[in-house]
Amino acid sequence: MVAGAWICLFAPLAGSLAITLAGQTISRRMAGWISTLTTFVAFGGALVAFFGTWAEDPDQRENLSTAYTWLAAGDFDVGFQILVDPLSTVMMLVVSGVGGLIVWYSMGYMAGDDEERRYFAYMSLFVFSMLLLVEAGNFLLLLVGWGLVGLASYLLIGFWHSRPEAVAAAKKAFVMNAVGDATFALGIVLLVWQAGTLEFFGVFDQADSLSPTMVNLVALGLLGGAVAKSAQVPLHTWLPDAMEGPTPVSALIHAATMVTAGVYLLVRAHPIFEAAPDIQHLAAVLGTVTLLLAGLVALVQWDIKRVIAYSTMSQIGYMFMAAGLGAYGFAIFHLMTHAFFKALLFMAAGVVIHHLGGEQDMRRMGGLKSVLPRTHIAFLVGTLALVGIPPFAGFWSKDAILGSALATGGALGWTLYIAGLVGALLTGAYAFRLYYAVFRGKQAEVEHVPYGPEASHPPTTHAEGPLSMLVPVGILTVLSTVGGLVYIPGVWQPFTDWVGQTAEALVEPTVAEDYLTSAFAVTFGLVGLYLARRAFSAGRQLVTRPDAWRVLEHKLYFDELYDALFFRPAVALSLALRRDVEEPLIERSMDEIGSGTIQVGGEVARVQSGLLRTYALTIAVAVAVLVVVFVAVR
C-alpha cells in the first residue's frame, strides 16, 4: 500500500528525467508515450494505495512512511515522508487519473509543436510535484511540492516563450505565487518554534494548546499560500493571464489540480484552522467574494479560455466556502467533480480552438454544433455539470456546499448561502453565454487571422482531433455525467464518509436542507441559462450598461491597482536607490579616483603611486593607533 504511494510519486519523476536525459535520441511521440504511461503507472500506484487503505481497519488508515531525513539542523529535522490516508489517496487518484487523461490528450493536441519533448518533460515534472504536494507527510515537504507545482506552472504558462504575453504571464504567476510561498513559509516557521515539529500529526496534536495569536498567525500564513495558489481574491489576477499556456496545461494545472491545492491545504490543515475559527471564516468569505467577482467578470470576457478560467476561480470559491465552513468532505467532493467537468470543458475548448486554427475569440465562433457534434456533446455535458443541473456531477457537489452554508445558519451562513445562490445564477448565465456563442447560431467565417497564443497552429485535418484526444474527452464526459453519484443525500454518501475519516465535517446539512437548496440552486442556474438564451436570441450581451461593462472588462481594475501599489513603487524604489544612494554615495567616490587616474594619462603612475604611498603611510599610522586603542579601551 505504501509502496503503491511511493511508485505513484516517483513514476512521473522518472518519466520527466527519462525524457530530459534522452533528449533528441527519442522521437517526440515517444516522449509523449513515456509521459502518458508513467502518469498511468502513477494512477496504478494510487489505486494500490487507495484499495490498500480501504482494506485496512478503519482506525489504521493513516500510514506515514519516511524515506530519509531531508533537512536537519540541531534537533530539528524534517523527513522525506509521505502520508497515505483517506484524503491523500483520493487526491492521488484525482491527480494521477485526470492527469493521465490530460497528458494523453496532449499527445494529440501538441503533435507538430517544435518542442514537444520539453513539453512532456515539464508535464511529468508537474504531475510529480502535484503528487508530492498531496502525499507529503509534513508541512515542509508540502511546501516543496507547493513550490514545485508553481515552478512547473511557470514553465508551462511560458511554454511558447517567443510570445511576450506568455513570458509576462508566466512571471506574474510565479511572483504572485512566491508571495503565497513566502507567507506559507512564515507560517510554518512559527510552527517550528511553537510546535517543534512540522509533521502533520505532531502539529495537529498541539493545535489546541498553541496560543490564539500564534495559531491565528500560522493559519493566516497558510491561508496566504492557499489564496495565491488557488487564485482567490486578493491574489487572483495571475490565473486569467495563465491562459497563455497550451490548453491541456490550462486543463491540468489551471483547472483540475494545481489551483485546487489551496482547498486541499485548508482541508489537510483543518485542525489548525479549527483552532483559528476567524481565519477559517475568512477563507470562506474570500472564497465567496471570489465566486461572485469571477462570475461577474466571466460575463464580459471574449476569450473562450478566459471565460473558463474565471469560471474556475469562481468554482474554487465554492470550495473555499465549504472548507471555510468546515464542510471538508464537500470541498474535496467538489474539487473532484470540478476536476472532471472543468478539465472536460478545457479539453473540448481545445478541440474547438484546434479546429479553428488557433482562434480563441468567441465572437468569431458559432454554429459549431453541426461541425463538431461529439465535442458539442462533451462541452454541453461539461456546461450542465458546471451549472449544476441534475444529474450531472456538479449538481451533487455544489448543492451540498450550499446546503452546508444553510445548515451553518447565522449571519455568516445566510450571507454565504445567498451569495452562493447568486453565484449559481451567474454560473448559468456565463456558461451558457459561452455555449451559445460557440456552438449555436450562425457558423463563423473561417477567413481571418486567428487571435490567441495558438494562432500559429495549422487547422487540424481531423475534424475533432485524433483518438488520443477523443478518448480522454469521452472518458471525462462520462465522469462528468455520473461522477457525482457517490453522494446522494439520504441514500448514500460513501465519498464524504471516506474523506471524513481524515477531516471530520463541522457541519452537515440535513436531507431536507439539501434538497431544498437543490431546488433553489437549480432554479437559479436555470434562470441564468434563460437569461443567456434570451440575450443570445436577441443578439445582445448580458451586461448592457456600458459603464458596468467597462468596469468588468477591466476585471474591476485589480491589475491596475496592483501595478500602482506594488510593481511601480518597487521599480521606482530600486531606481531611486540606484540614482540617489548607490551611484552618488557608494560608486562615485571611488569612481572619481579611478576615472581621474585614467584620464590624466602621463600622470597616471605618479598620481596612483602617490595615492598608494600616502595610503600606505596612513595605514601604518592607523594600525598603530588602532592597536593601542583596542588594547587600551577595555
Place this chain on the structure above:
Amino acid sequence: MLTTALILLPVAGALVVAAFPLPRTATAGLAFLVALMEVGLWIVAASRFDFDDGGLQLGTSREWVESLGISYSVGFYGFSLWLTGATVVVSAAAIGYALWIGRDRPRAYYALMLLLTGAVVATFAAQDLLLFYVSFEAMLIPLYVLVGVWGGARRMAATLTFVVYTMAGSLLMLAAVVAFGVTQGTFSLVDSGTSDNVWIFLGFAIAFAIKAPLFPFHGWLPLSYREAPVEVSAVLSGIVSKTAIYGFLRIAIPKFPEPADDLAVLVLVLAGAGLVYGSLLAFRAADLRGIVAYSSMAQMGLITLGIFAFDDLGLDGAVLQSVAHALVSASMFLLVGMVERRCGTGELDALGGMARGRPVLATVLLTTGIIALAVPGSATFAGEFLIMAGVYDQGWGYAAIVALGIVLAAMYVLRLISAALHVRPGSAVRDEALDLRPGELALVLPMILVLLVLSAWPALVSQSSFPGDRAARAVAKNYAASGGRAFIGSDLIFVIHPAVGARPAGPHP
C-alpha cells in the same frame, strides 16, 4: 598532513606553472589538472573526515615563532570542510573556463589563479590568527592583478576601488589580530580564550563585512564584479566572499561572544538592509553581471542573518546556504560569460530569444536560475528556510525580511532568465550564436549536479556542519533554562549567561 597538502598543492602548482615556459595550452592544461587533483584531494580528505565529530580534524600544528606564540596550525571543522569543498570545485570550474576561452599571458594568469585557490583553502584551514591573516591577505594580491591586468575596460578603476576597500579592511583586521594576540598571549585559535573587547570585535567584523560584502561596505562590489574576468568574478562572489563567513563563524563570534551578542542587532539590521537593498538593485540592473553581482550581495546579507541568529537553525542554514550560493553564483557568472562571449554584451536590452535553437543553454541557465531563486525543494530553499526559521528567534521582523527576499529573488532572477532566453532575439543575438559547446557544459554541469544532489538531500551539509550540536544541546539547554542564551557549534560552543558572562562550554563531550 592532508590539510597541508590541500594548501600546498595549488601553491606548488602555481610555482611550476610560473616557472616552466610551456606552450599556452599546456600551461592551462597543467593548471586545470592541478585544480582537478585538488578536488580529488578534497574528496580523499572528506572520506577520512568523521562528520559526526564536532571537533577539529585533519589537524597539523607546528611552532612557527615560538616567542610570539605564532604557530602553523591548520585543520578542519565540518563547516569549514564543506566551504573548502565548494572552493575547490568552483576554482576548478573557473580555471577550466579560462582554459576553454584561452587567457593571455597564461603563465602569470594560471599561477595567480592557483595561488588564489591555495590562499582561500589556507584561510578556511587556518587555526592560528596570524596564519589566517596572512592567508586572507594572500588572496588579495592575486585578485588585484587578475582584475587589473585581465579585466574589462574600466579595470584600473575597479582595481583601485577594490584595493582601497580591502586594504582598509585588512588594516582594521591586522590591528585587531595584533591586539587580540597581545592580550591573549597567543595567536592560536584553538588555545586562545574569549575576549569581551568590543573594539577588537569591530575590527574583525568590519573587515569581514567589507569582504563579504555587507551593506554599506559594498562599494567595491559593482565595479569589481563587472570589470573582472568573468571566471574571477565567479571565484570572488562564489568563494572569496565565503572567507568572511568563515571569519564570522570561527573568529568574530566564538572569540567575542559577548560583543557579538551585544552588537547582533546592528549586524542583523545591516544584513537585512543589504538583503533588500541588493535585491532591489538587482531587480533593475541593466546587465546580466549587475543582476548576479547585486544578488550575490543580497545572498551575503541573508547568510549573515543566519549566522547572527545564534541558533542551530540559523548557523546550519548559513553554512548550507554558503555552499549552495558558492555553486550557484559561480555557475551563474560562468553562464553569463558564455552568453557575453556569444553576444558581445551583457546588456539586457540587447539580449533575448536565446532559448530558440539553443536547448542546452536554455536548460542549464533555467535550472541554475531556478535554484538561484530558491524554489522550494532546492538546496538554496532549504538554506533559506533554516535561516528564516533561525533568525525568527531574534525577531519576527528579520524572518519577514527573509520572506520578502524570496519574493524579490523571484522577480530579479526571472527577469534575468527572460531577458536572456525569451521573447524575440535581441539586437546582439545573432543566429550564428551557438548553443553551449560540450566543453562549456562540462564546466557548469558538475556544479549543477552537486546542487541537485544537495537539493535532494540538504541534510548532508546542514547536519554535519556543526555536528557538536547534538552532543552539546543538553549543556546549552541547561543554560537556556536558567535564563541564559546559548549558541552552539562544534567545539566552538559558547554560552552567554547573564550571571557568569561569556565562557566556553566546549569542547563538547
